[in-house]
Amino acid sequence: MDKVTRRGLLGGTAALGCAAMTAGVAPSAAASAEPRFGPIVVRPADPRYEDLAEHRANHRFRPRPDYFHVVGSTEQVVAAVNAAVRENRRVTVRSGGHCYENFVGDGAQVVIDMCGMSEVSFDRRRGAFCVEAGATLLQAYRRLYLGWGVTIPGGQCGGVAAGGHIAGGGYGPLSRRHGLTVDYLHAVEVVVADRSGRARAVVATRDPDDPNHDLWWAHTGGGGGNFGIVTRYWMRDPDVRGGDPAELLPRPPATMLSGVGLWSWDGMTKESFRRLLRNYAEWHQRHNSPGGPEASLFGSLLVGGRQPAADPGGIVLPAEIDAAVPGAETLLRDHFAAVGEGVTPDVFVTPFQRAPWYQHMHTASTGGVSEAGRYKGKSAYLREPFTDAQADVAFDHLGTAGDVSKSGLLWLLGYGGQVNTVPPAATATVERESIMKMIHLVTWEEGQDGAAHLEWVRRLHQGTFEATGGVPVPGGNCGGAYINYPDTDHADPAWNTSGVPWSTIYYGANYARLQRVKARWDPRDVFHHALSVRLPT
Structure with a gap:
């Protein structure tokens, strides 16, 4: 094979392998007090523009937006979406850049780049591991394993980011033993846009009594680029009780x-x-x-x-x-x-x-x-x-x-x-x-x-x-x-x-339900691409 590794496309190349999209919490629950990075707006005259344009796995496609918006927090994503909608600019998102098709670059006027959101940690309040959308799989594996001796059953392509990989289902070498990555999805934070175009962050959980539960469900295989911008995932085994982090995700083989x-x-x-x-x-x-x-x-x-x-x-x-x-x-x-x-x-x-x-x-x-x-x-x-x-x-x-x-x-x-x-x-x-x-x-x-x-x-x-x-x-x-x-x-x-x-x-048979989720959380169809979930007619 020429330049593309055959391993590199396993499990990770996400439906929006570059762009992961979903919905999440109220802004107060999403935010970090001090942004550790960004926001950074990079326009064509900026020498960094070409680096960001080259940051992709499939060289068939080259995004040429009006600007890249590199973000480091959920609040920055909310602000970036609000600005793009207010200016009537088409917005897309990129986390790892591994996309089979031109979902990020096609007609995009603003590309929100998630590379600055790459933290992996244990959230004691939620009792689950928090993986930000820009974290690559290899980063996630390393942090989860060295920190707590656990992992998620994700793909072998280490450069794929969590953003698109998880939203599309996620699988890899441990899936026959432990299931899909989304089978461990506890909650997801997504920046969505309402009918007026106002952006906000929402957290949706596995709890069937959660009023946002349908948004969680849509991110267990509904693919990226459909409902909003995923900023964070929380992962834990739904069958395990207790709060010991070392017991809340599968242990990989020694x-x-x-x-x-x-x-x-x-x-x-x-x-x-x-x-x-x-x-x-x-x-x-x-x-x-x-x-x-x-x-x-x-x-x-x-x-x-x-x-x-x-x-x-x-x-x-x-x-x-x-x-x-x-x-x-x-x-x-x-x-x-x-x-x-x-x-x-x-x-x-x-x-x-x-x-x-x-x-x-x-x-x-x-x-x-x-x-x-x-x-x-x-x-x-x-x-x-x-x-x-x-x-x-x-x-x-x-x-x-x-x-x-x-x-x-x-x-x-x-x-x-x-x-x-x-x-x-x-x-x-x-x-x-x-x-x-x-x-x-x-x-x-x-x-x-x-x-x-x-x-x-x-x-x-x-x-x-x-x-x-x-x-x-x-x-x-x-x-x-x-x-x-x-x-x-x-x-x-x-x-x-x-x-x-x-x-x-x-x-x-799950498509009709995905359309209902789309109608609720993205009624203006702000987030779309060639194979995105369509609004019901």
Whole structure:
């Protein structure tokens, strides 16, 4: 892959991976007495403008607002929104900058940048951990683990910020064992704008008696950029009582055991490729129950495009497990054997490595590869294995060497387990039946033919879901698509011929409720983008 790390897009690239939006508390409850940073307004003549314009992961898009508003407190966000609405300027928000689509830059006249709000702490008054929207996942993991020995089951891309990641659902290597990130969302603070355009901060909680509860619910998978600007999240396990911080979030493994399985494209037939994809999916079908030892194992199958020359690592399966699970080494070896059973050529498995959990996460998160580049990604939830016809589409696109296909990727990621124990309506994350997530991805560099790369990945996705109008319509072996991996093609009738609206693909039966939340908390549609929740008509 060119400049975009394949790990870097896991779980973190949020629906508004850059912009996280929600609603929260009364201003007095939100504020810090002394702003520790900002506000800073940066206009095009300011030399800092170009740095802020470059602060993004997907270099396909470049925001050019009238100004960037860099904020350091909830009060500053309120003031920034009030100013933008008063001046009738279109406002968007950015936390980490990891967005598949141009939701931040498209038509934005004011970009509110949350990088100055990056604190992670324990809030004794609320009895929960407070994570500000601009904190990156790696910052959050480090602070939670070193401070209290706990973590959240979030993504591997350390540069993704909490703002968009959590609002869209959030998942990662610990999700099969512990569930989604939003399953631990206790409360959220959001800056919203009322019908008159006046901004205020609101805190919404998990408590069903909270009059703002619907706003909390919308941020458990409703995606960023819909209802307001998220400034802070509070996280704790809803099933744990007491006030000891060390007991209020999951404890990560002390040590991780990991290895990598490798297959070469040389000698890989279409029949063998079908078997490989089916084996990977069937392992997850067999081990989809929560609580078993296999729930602690996470593996992702990366099918990279065949290179012009033989590439022995063309298909890669990195996998990891809690080293303290009884028989961990055997479970990991059995996983590689099960995925490679009956596949030619044989799998080559690297020697296993042991590392402390945070060191392992830091290495996996950074990987020595930039998370920036030009890319187009498309996603789907998979409830069952690919059909042979779907596997053949992937083989035809990736198994033939070419200038475009060599930078393409089919990525299957382990899912399910504890995730699927939550009812679909309990959170805005409606899909709770899948065993895998799937990403179609292509990357390219400046000077390469971007149009050809876009056409390639669009045809791969369209062909994979040809039976359902070119898009992952929920039903059969598919569970729709993940809003943190947004794809505007799903709303384009040229690529979506299913007759099923994009909102059903991403939100299913939960969309009508999200629209009601939108009508209550953002009646002027101040916060919107190409795939934002629409006001009801």
